[in-house]
Amino acid sequence: MATLAVPETIPSASEDAEQIWKACKGWGTDETAIITILAHRDATQRKIIRLAFEEQYKENLIMRLESELSGDLERAVYLWIFDPVEREAIIANIAVKKNIDYQAIIEIACVNSPKELLVVKEEYHDRYKRSLEEDIAVHTVGDFRQACTSEFTYRYDGDETDTAVVRLEAKTFHDAIKSQTFNHNEVIRILSTRSKAQLCATFNYYKDEYGIPITKALTSESPNEFALALRMAIRCIVSPQKYFAKVLQNAVGKAGTDEDALTRVIVMRAEKDLKVIKEMFHKRTNATLKHAVGTETCGHYNSFLLALVGN
């Protein structure tokens, strides 16, 4: 389901490193050469190229690329070159430092499986010498703090569901939405501690029982920021692909393109499920993602994203 296209035969990491070094040497940078290599290597291959570059040229490849590239291309290549776990730890840290980008935080907390999330948290510890929850808690207050830090709970990952709990908790959501008390402690408790399978069963029951999807019910009246965040978390839990297709639609649909969101989704999902997200994007918008990226971006940044989006 990935869109990343790695050629059947590729040069050795040492040769790739040499080509990148040549592309960086002297005045100017050969962005095309860099993109042709890096946008067509998987996470393991990129890691080996980084090591080979460091070994051969006694220089950190990431820092070299940061000095050679600029703007949206620099940011995109910077995120891409890491493996998925390193990348999500970095994205989380950027989100925290932005004081605070809730969307990126909620995506990481709610899209990953409990085991995946745990590895991201460990990477965060190693990299920043603090815990991710610690940094989020410092940069948030009140309901948002409680909701955001709670979402990093180590959920149960099994498929079992408890029907009695489903009924009870669907009603809890319904009562909270009816009285517009989204920050209700019980809402946060359920959303942050129940397993994804249990939550999906609850949301399905909600739709059957109350005749409206919970994500619509949450925002049927003029929604506040907190209700929107809850809806986002639910979407990430229920169907990450559908959620990311919507993020891409928003990113290219605005008057000005949201390059940060466009980069984040394409880079994060190219090695995972971007193929499915592309199909959903197509269904939603009647346009291909390739076409949308083609019209909304330009230059080497455009080439890089298109290489990741694939054909």
Add this chain to the structure above:
Amino acid sequence: MATLAVPETIPSASEDAEQIWKACKGWGTDETAIITILAHRDATQRKIIRLAFEEQYKENLIMRLESELSGDLERAVYLWIFDPVEREAIIANIAVKKNIDYQAIIEIACVNSPKELLVVKEEYHDRYKRSLEEDIAVHTVGDFRQACTSEFTYRYDGDETDTAVVRLEAKTFHDAIKSQTFNHNEVIRILSTRSKAQLCATFNYYKDEYGIPITKALTSESPNEFALALRMAIRCIVSPQKYFAKVLQNAVGKAGTDEDALTRVIVMRAEKDLKVIKEMFHKRTNATLKHAVGTETCGHYNSFLLALVGN
């Protein structure tokens, strides 16, 4: 630092299983034989004995012992026979079902290292098909819910401390204590997300700056249940051994002995640091733990605890 005494040469697991089976056979039970074996085998040996028993007699050893033993001895042997990780998951579950035993929950959350706690949480998932935080959240409300579930955050485990943060957060504690607002969001945030090294530095600074240990300051006026829980968490973080010595002191010091606490601490720590806890107990009370257990308990329960406490 453990008190568990395993003989230099021990029978094979198969022979141990046979002796336990003989001790259980027919009318009556030979508790002494069971204690002589199980109280002198380490976690790995006990696990192999369980497997050998099941293999040889097609019967679950734990269920057999539950039907053969009773009262405090049954509960103590039941907890002892598991390995430390299984045991803590079981203790946590018993604490949750007691609706809710905060002390046992706080001990597990705050005494274990982040990595140890993670393994306990994984065992809890496997065993109960729910997450520990999920069960705690269901059985708690308000400040206690927030505080208890937060304490299970995956903290950073390094030794680095940030002096500026130390000063700032010692003052936050001081202000909260001064205004008797222990449930202040910032207090819970600091206590539940900061690394243990950072917290210890903060509490040391607190003592130097304000002339009183934070644990004393917390309870200097008539403390409510929440302030007592905070103090317990701080003690577990700063010095688990000192904390457990105090729990033992309370358990044997009351008019009626608190067998649950006595069992929990001795069983949990016999393979870890009970030797240090015993010394601290001696210093605090001028009596040996052996003597205290000897006078406060009787029968086979007494023999079992004394075997674990060691000489």
